[in-house]
Amino acid sequence: MSDPAANPAAFTTRGVLALVLFGALAFVVALYGMSAATGGSANDGNAHAGGKGLNGFAGLVALLDADGFDVGKVRDPAGLAQPGLLVLTPPADADGAKLEKIVEARRKIGPTMVIAPKWLAMKSQSLTAKRGWVILGGTAAPQWKDFHDEIGVALGKPASTAARNWHAGAFSGALPQAEAVESGSGRGLVPLVTSGDGRLLAALIGDAGQYDALYDFGGLPHGIGGADEALFPLVFVFEPDLLNNWGLADQRTALMARALVVATGGGPNGQGRRVPVLFDQTLNGYGHTRSLVDLAFRPPYLAATLCLLLAALATGWRAFVRFGPPRLRARSIALGKTALVDNSAGLIRRAGRLRLVAAPYATMMRERIALALRLPRGLDAAATEAAIDAAQARRAPALPLFSQTAGALRSARGPHDLARHAAALQTIEKALT
Numbered sequence: 531m532s533d534p535a536a537n538p539a540a541f542t543t544r545g546v547l548a549l550v551l552f553g554a555l556a557f558v559v560a561l562y563g564m565s566a567a568t569g570g571s572a573n574d575g576n577a578h579a580g581g582k583g584l585n586g587f588a589g590l591v592a593l594l595d596a597d598g599f600d601v602g603k604v605r606d607p608a609g610l611a612q613p614g615l616l617v618l619t620p621p622a623d624a625d626g627a628k629l630e631k632i633v634e635a636r637r638k639i640g641p642t643m644v645i646a647p648k649w650l651a652m653k654s655q656s657l658t659a660k661r662g663w664v665i666l667g668g669t670a671a672p673q674w675k676d677f678h679d680e681i682g683v684a685l686g687k688p689a690s691t692a693a694r695n696w697h698a699g700a701f702s703g704a705l706p707q708a709e710a711v712e713s714g715s716g717r718g719l720v721p722l723v724t725s726g727d728g729r730l731l732a733a734l735i736g737d738a739g740q741y742d743a744l745y746d747f748g749g750l751p752h753g754i755g756g757a758d759e760a761l762f763p764l765v766f767v768f769e770p771d772l773l774n775n776w777g778l779a780d781q782r783t784a785l786m787a788r789a790l791v792v793a794t795g796g797g798p799n800g801q802g803r804r805v806p807v808l809f810d811q812t813l814n815g816y817g818h819t820r821s822l823v824d825l826a827f828r829p830p831y832l833a834a835t836l837c838l839l840l841a842a843l844a845t846g847w848r849a850f851v852r853f854g855p856p857r858l859r860a861r862s863i864a865l866g867k868t869a870l871v872d873n874s875a876g877l878i879r880r881a882g883r884l885r886l887v888a889a890p891y892a893t894m895m896r897e898r899i900a901l902a903l904r905l906p907r908g909l910d911a912a913a914t915e916a917a918i919d920a921a922q923a924r925r926a927p928a929l930p931l932f933s934q935t936a937g938a939l940r941s942a943r944g945p946h947d948l949a950r951h952a953a954a955l956q957t958i959e960k961a962l963t
Contacts, residue, residue: 573662579809583664584776600806614806615795626677681716695726699749703782714768731769747793926961
């Protein structure tokens with residue numbers, strides 16, 4: 531292990547922890563920003579569920595929500611396939627083929643209500659105007675090519691004051707203005723709301739479905755449709771003033787609007803049960819696809835995301851609780867005499883030839899002791915060892931004789947015997963020198 535004092539860390543443990551926590555927080559904020567980027571507020575003055583101007587339908591949303599309905603706004607195109615009453619508020623220049631595809635796909639999923647646009651609105655320039663307030667500058671009928679081309683939508687000024695009144699079964703009231711009334715005409719339309727002069731302000735597409743709740747709403751007899759309980763109703767509201775914020779300012783219109791929503795969402799068997807009411811905003815420019823971040827936290831990908839988070843936490847915890855400072859990498863080839871001896875010993879050990887160093891080591895120890903004792907030069911091995919034994923008998927009589935220990939080392943074969951006899955020779959050397 532390295533010495534922490536000699537190699538101080540660049541960051542303390544607290545500093546590293548602070549950096550990790552800051553990075554994790556920044557990552558979470560970035561993920562939230564990515565997943566929450568849904569287009570911002572929809573109160574832009576246009577005719578849709580987010581508009582709070584005269585031509586918008588935010589009032590209808592608030593009315594149903596306050597009455598206990600399960601109200602939602604759809605910005606993800608995938609949400610158009612959810613069960614429940616889908617309210618479409620397409621602009622006048624909407625793609626008719628796309629609109630047709632959405633409506634036809636829902637005929638066996640849930641009821642659909644299409645509200646036609648009418649007003650040409652401009653943003654109010656008044657300093658006292660709130661956000662979303664508009665100035666109504668004219669009218670224009672929608673031209674949705676390839677979407678129920680058999681149905682015509684027309685604008686006309688009522689011939690009399692009574693013509694601006696509307697009737698729907700047990701409900702009646704008056705439109706908020708008399709300049710232009712939008713109505714529909716065509717084959718297969720079942721009247722639900724009519725004007726004082728008989729024009730269709732809201733109608734049901736007559737088909738093989740059974741829609742008793744809508745027949746009751748319009749004061750129509752049962753049995754005028756088919757008996758297919760698998761089909762859901764498709765309702766056109768040609769006059770948007772029946773449902774927009776301007777129209778709902780009248781209590782009678784608000785009660786009729788609520789009853790129309792209840793009847794349309796009653797299901798194919800006309801039981802009148804409340805279903806979720808979904809207001810589409812994809813056709814009004816607020817659609818967005820589900821991001822990868824959003825998908826990561828939804829089944830079935832949620833399990834994989836949780837596993838990755840747990841693995842990251844385990845890795846971070848393991849990094850912070852490890853024992854000791856980090857180990858520094860050593861040199862491949864060490865320096866100095868000690869390294870040379872260690873390398874040589876390692877080479878001999880790996881070769882498995884320890885017994886071959888016993889005799890040379892005994893000879894080396896004999897020469898070193900003879901040099902330390904100033905013995906005469908030119909003596910043979912036997913005479914030198916005898917002289918060492920004589921000196922040992924005088925200075926260290928308790929130790930075994932050098933000649934005996936050297937002979938035992940030369941005849942040793944096992945590593946333990948070699949080490950033991952070599953250590954004994956070192957003890958004799960220390961005693962004599």
